[in-house]
Structure formats: C-alpha cells, structure tokens
Amino acid sequence: MSKFTLHVNGAPVSVDAPANEPLLWVLRNRLQLTGTHYGCGEGQCGACTVLLDGRATRSCLTPVSAVAAAKIATIEGLAQDGRLSAVQQAFLDEGAFQCGYCTPGMIVSATALLRNGRKPTKDEIVKAMNGNLCRCGTYPRIVAAIQRAAGMQSGERGKPASALLEREPQGAGR
C-alpha cells in the first residue's frame, strides 16, 4: 500500500492503494465513484473511460501511480452545480442509451472529442468513438447525441442534431 493524493473532479483526495492497482479499482472501490464501469479490463470497450488532463483514458489499464500528477475527471464530475454538461444533456435528449452501462464511458469519451468546441463530422465521430462498445446497439443515437452536443456547445440549442432516421417522426400508422 502506498499513499496517493489524487486530483479527482476538481478536488484533492487522499487514498491508500497498491501502486500498480488500476485507477478503475481505485475510483470504484476506494473512492466510491462507481459511475466508471468495468467492461473488459483490456482497454477494448471504453466503459472505464475517464479524463486525464482532458484526454480520454482507459482507467482499467492505468495504474494509480501513473496519475498522481494528473487532473482526473470522471462521469460524476461533468455536471456543474447540478447542471448537466452539454454532452450529458444531449444523451438524455436523444435517449441515447438502453441499459446505460456503457453511457458514462461514452459521455466521457465524447466530452474529450468535443473539447475546445470542436464539431466533428459523422465519420470523425465514428472513428473517434469506435473503441467504445454498446452491446445494446444504440450507436446511431449516440452519434446523434454527440452531434447535438456539438451544436449545443456552439449555441444551436434544441435542434435535433442529425438526420437520425431511426427516430424520424413518421410511420405508416393506421
């Protein structure tokens, strides 16, 4: 066991952990920040994604000893004073989840993708997010949510972001 002072969600926090323990277990089991999820332990699914100095990072492959100097942000740290971030709000508005287990990792990854007001194309979103798995298969809605969030960040509030045909309000209702 070693003592670490981590900077998590804007505040310093002291924690005892083995130096090689993955940040994921430190967050979940020692700091009770359980919004960051385990999915595979090998960096293949993105459920454990956190921000390290703004960069999307797989916490399951990151030993705690490597992050003592970094600013760590988890899903719990994205809302400010109870107000959802643009990405969180967009996921909610688009209904971009089913079981929701992948959602924190998706939102954190998307937050990094949209940093500095970037507006990625659909292809850029697919490429950037391809390391995040959603077994429920909600990818089209997640892409739409990210596009919507990019629009919200640049002031285009309320407008559905994409030509997400799956949700087109049509239908051969009878």
Place this chain on the structure above:
Amino acid sequence: MSAHTEFEREFYEGGEWNPPGGLQFDRRDFLKLFGGGLFVGLASAPGWTQESGRSFGGHALPKDLSAWLHIGADGGVKVFTGKVEVGQNIRTSLAQLVAEELRVRFDTIEMVMGDTAQTPYDMGTFGSRTTPTMGPELRTMAAAARQMLLEMAGERWHVDAGTLAAADGKVTDKKAQRSLGYGELTHGENLVKIVASDDPLAPASAWTIAGTAVPKAQGRDFVTGSHVYPSDVVRPGMLYGAVLRPDGFNAKLQSIDTSAAEKIGGVKVVRDGDFAGVAALDRGTAERAAAAIQAKWDVPAQPSNRELFDVLKNGPGNGNAGRPYVAGSVAQGMSGAEIKLEEQYTIQYIAHAPLEPRAAVAEWDGDRLTVWTGTQRPFGVRDELAQALNIPAENVRVIQPDMGSGYGGKHTGEAAVEAARLARAAGKPVKLEWTRREEFTWAYFRPAGLIEIRAAAQRDGTLLAWEFHNYNSGNAGIGTPYVVPNQIIQYHAADSPLRQGSYRSLAAAANHFARESAMDALAHSAGMDALAFRMKSLTDARLRAVFEAAAEKFGWGSAKATAERGFGIAGGTEKGGYVATCAEVEIDATKKVHVRRVVQAWESGAVVNPDGLRNQLSGAIVQGIGGALFEQVLFAGGRIENASFAQYRLPRFSDAPEIEIVLLDRKDLPSAGAGETGIVGLAPAVGNAIFAATGTRLRSMPMAPRVAAPGQVEPMVQS
C-alpha cells in the same frame, strides 16, 4: 402459448448443464410436441419443478390490489412487479400503462421491480412477456384502484361514485366543485380489494400517456453515473471475492493446495467440494490469492468447432427428436416439382457478452441471506441460492438493481451463489464481479445449430413442399408463415458440447436465417422478385403489411444489384411481433462486406412507447449484425479460445448502418413484446443482399468472420 410453457421453452432450449462445483441439476425430462403446443416436464431442482406446474409455476398471481400497487399519503404511487429492467425500457412503459389507467401523472409513479421481498412472484423477464402479460396485469390493478378511489370519495361526500371523475391524481366532484387527491383519500393505507380480471380497460385509441414517447424513467441517473448497477452495490465491511476456475469444461479436480493463498494477509480461502474461492480486503488481493491456489484438473477430451455440426446431428444425445409437424406429403410435393432445393445451414455458438459481467453482493444475517445481483430471474435465483446454501427460500432475498443487460444471458445465478458461499465462510458481505474472461467462459451461450431444408416450388412461385429440420438450436420460429400444402417440420435435441441457453429471440434468429435464405433461393430459381415470391404464398395480413411497409420505405425493386451493391429482404413473425427487414450491403474491393442501410417495418399491436420501441428495434438490428456477420465462439478441448473483446468481435460504431424504422401502430390490437423478434430479419436480409451482389449463397452464421472457425469453409467475404 401460455406463459408457463413459454418459460419452459426458454429453459428447454437451455439444455442440461452442470456448473463446476456448483449446483447439480440431476435430471431433466423433456417431452416435446410440436403443433399442439410444447409440453416440458422438469424433474430436477425443486424450484424448477415447481415452475413446471400450472399457472406461474404453482405461484398464483396475487389478486389483492395491495400486492401490486400502493398510494402514499402524498399521492405518490408505488407499483410492484417482479419483472426487471435491463435496458428494454419496461420501467418506463409499465409505468405509462399504470398512469393511464390510474389517471395520475407519469412522474408520480415509482416502479419497484425485481425484489423478491417486495414484489409478487414472477418467473422472470424473458420471452417478450412483460408487455403482453405484466402490462394487462398492472393495468387491471390500476383500473380497480381508480374505481375504488372513486367509491371512497363517493362515500366521503355521500354522493354516487358514478357522478365523480378521476383525473391527474384526484377525484373531482364537478357539481359541488370539490376534489380530493388520491393520497388524501387513502392516507397511505393499503387498498384492500380482491380484483377480478375483467374490469374494462382504456382502449389504446383513448390513451394519452401510454402510446406516447415518454423519456426513459430515471434517465438522468444514467448520464450522471449515479445509477447503481449490481456491480456498484457496496455494503459495510464488504470484502471482494474471486473464484478458482477449472482448466476446462467438465473438469474434475485432482489435487489442490491453498496454502500459498492462505498466507496472503487478510485472505479467507473457501473450499467446498470442487468449489474454491477467496475473499479479501480488495479486488487485487483477491485475484492474487485465487491465482496462488495450486490446482490440478483432469479435463476430458471434448468436441471443438471442427466436430460441432457432426456432433449436433449424429451425437449420442441426439435420439430425442421431437415429434414432427406433418402436413400433406412432402415426398409427393417434391416429386414432379419444377424447382427443388436441398440446403444445409450452420449456426455457431455466440456469446451474449452483456457489457456488465455477472456480479453479486451477498450479505448474511444469521441464516438469512440478501443478494444484490444482475439477473433476469430474481425468484429463480432465490431458489438456486436456497438450494445451494441449504436454507429455506423464504430466508433468501434477491434484489435486482437495473443491470448492464442480459439479452437472455442472465437467467442463472452463478455469481450470486458463489458470492453467498464466500460471504458465509468469511462472515462478512462479499462482492464478486466476474471478469470478462469468466463471463465469456462460464456463462452460457446462444445455441449452435444445424438446419436442413428440402423444398419444392413451381416456376410460377407456387410452394409445393417444405421440410425443415433444426438440430439443437431450438424451435422458436421453426414453422413457416407461408402457405405450403406439404410440410415436415421437426426439432431435434442434441447433446450440446457447450453449455447453452436463451438468447434474444431464442432460435428464431437461426430459423429465420435458414428459412428466409431458402425462400430467397427458391425465388431466384423461379426467376421471381423475392418480395413478390413471398407475397404469393402469404395470407397473414399482419405479416403482409410489414413486408409492404418495409419495401415501400426502402424503395424495394427500384435499384438493380451490382457486384459491389446488393439488396435483400426477409421477414417473419414470432411472439406476437411482425417484422420485415430490407438491407443494402456493399462489397468493397477487398471483399469486405458493409451493411450500409437497413429499413425495418414492425408491428406488435398498440405501441406503448414509440421512442422506446424504435430504440429496441434499432438496437436489435445492430446486435443482429454481430451474429449475422462475425460473432462466433471458438472452442477446443473444453476451453474457449476467444474469450476477450480483443478476440471476440462485437458490433462497433463503424458497423452500424443507416437505420430506418417504420412502426405500424395497431391500436385495435393488444400490445405484444418487442425485445426479441426485431432481431430475426437482419441476418437473412443481409445474406440475401450478399447473394444479390455476388451470386454466392452464404449458409453459415456468422457469414463473414475474419477467420473461419475450424471445419468451416473459408468465408467468401469478410467483415
């Protein structure tokens, strides 16, 4: 099909299994009848035997209102159901139905779900049964409660209840211009009433809350990370568990030495027969201690992918063919037909791979046990725990926090039983989270299967004969919806080399793949358009309607296939859902196949939540791409050879096509479930599109794996 036979079919398809060092289900006796319904006798664990009895496994559904519904003094409504929320959105859709009948705002309802101490007994959440069975159950209770509230207000005011109106959580006497909130009427006391099941319900055409796109209940918790999944549960003084796994399936323990593990500080080692595990202060220590256990296993020789389909057809366990459904004479239909077809389809095992692996937290209080775990069958897991831990079922409480999904893969309680054993020995609560590798190996799989088809038609498209044999994968969706005078349809049970069980749509995905591919082949031989060929033999108006709707939206027939681009169509009906799927695929210069566009038309009666329904159907399409093109379990010598996400490919963002869903909302028909059948059209539609582009018929699921499974032909296209 009644609810209880539906349940049994789920398990019937699960086959027999013996978890290492765990429960031993000694014998299961199957008697299968096709056509006249399916009858299954389970002679095994007491819990399951119970559940093979009449009406909800001997558990009659409570008729008293208070078991289902409670109105607090503040007007808040609690609804109790043993169903569980796994992403299919029933926490939302069931609450909509209750709000509609009770006449309260949606957000006044709290759904209490999947808690064996609080909710009425429930067999489990599977088979697309929630909407058609739990929906009407809760609607009936809510309508009865509303009536009772009207009568209570009438008594209070000394007026005829028939002159009063219930709306927005209040009973109003318009004439006297007064009203009372539901909470003011009940003061939080239970509504005591035995409810008959024939109270009139609001017709779907009059719905104002049901039938609308209400956003997911508690949606905010999922975007803030505050939702507590089973693996997130924490209890005071909790330890972390890890379990010793055998070297292979069906392994016998030869020797074990736990001394090194016991020397690690704070570690409790637990031995019980072939079961060995540890509990420790943190997860890393638990994993280290489990790894320090020296065990020798005897792993018997067993089949691999190479022998799989031979075993399924010719294995020693394959004497148990179900009685075939027979109509007319296939031999006569075949003889003299202008077009004849004889084909074989193969289906590999696939993994459910829920993103949250099995997890459980177990806590003992004397001889009473509480377990938080992710399962589709909390009451079934309660019975598993009672048997494994040798305590009465009433001493066990299972709580199912809304979990990281299951897709049919979490019917069983392995992690719950293991955590309970560790916690009993350690004398403290224990959390056990399966690793991805454990989930890929020690859970169960979607069954593999071999399907043989013989069929005959005339050049004008008239179907003459249809013979369909399914070995092992199951009999869901095994029949044909097309009019064929001569038929033989038969399911053949087999000894599955791997432990297998339910998966979204059960065998309907495999059976539809084979049938709709063969129909495409017949249409091609007849020189007919694939849609026109189907419609010629289709009398089911609901199925015709979805085919027409999908074809219209897709623009079926408007573009000609090229070597790079093909179009395919497929459809069917199962579990009250009607689906037709059109797919456009692109084959690039490297022979890689891309699904570019999918249009799916769907009808399952009155739509309860169109947004949730579209989400389910779109998700089924994306998930279906995996089983259609690249997912397969590779195994040999009792081991899984691709037990990680790096080796087992799942659909990713780059695999998702443009998806268009066409909903046919039949408000005149009862609502059916929609979690499963939306997956069955994708694989054949994609296969038929690949055929249209390449002229090659792909008859194995998956159709385009990166590498072929041993024994399979090298795939003509890849994904």
